[in-house]
Amino acid sequence: xxxxxxxxxxxxxxxxxxxxxxxxxxxxxxxxxxxxxxxxxxxxxxxxxxxxxxxxxxxxxxxxxxxxxxxxxxxxxxxxxxxxxxxxxxxxxxxxxxxxxxxxxxxxxxxxxxxxxxxxxxxxxxx
Numbered sequence: 453x454x455x456x457x458x459x460x461x462x463x464x465x466x467x468x469x470x471x472x473x474x475x476x477x478x479x480x481x482x483x484x485x486x487x488x489x490x491x492x493x494x495x496x497x498x499x500x501x502x503x504x505x506x507x508x509x510x511x512x513x514x515x516x517x518x519x520x521x522x523x524x525x526x527x528x529x530x531x532x533x534x535x536x537x538x539x540x541x542x543x544x545x546x547x548x549x550x551x552x553x554x555x556x557x558x559x560x561x562x563x564x565x566x567x568x569x570x571x572x573x574x575x576x577x578x579x
Contacts, residue, residue, distance in 0.1 A: 512567050
């Protein structure tokens with residue numbers, strides 16, 4: 453009798469589920485990037501953040517097909533570079549840009565973390 457526990461699934465099934473999750477999250481990141489541009493009115497901070505989110509979405513898909521430490525390192529570098537460039541392009545005249553960065557930076561770093569997790573999931577489960 454099966455309990456339905458994840459450990460009972462074959463590794464190929466777990467890798468396939470990671471791929472499906474990657475496609476869904478990548479699509480959500482692209483929608484989020486479009487939302488950033490739509491609500492920002494062309495603010496450089498949000499345009500850079502949106503571009504970084506689109507690159508991270510592409511890296512999510514790459515990570516589940518070509519899982520490697522290089523993919524994970526690239527995602528971390530892209531997210532860090534996106535945070536630095538977004539911060540550099542933000543205006544310094546008000547606190548609103550700082551508050552925006554406090555919201556944008558975690559989103560980009562979470563994207564890099566998701567790339568790492570998806571890549572490791574496929575690597576470990578033999579996808």
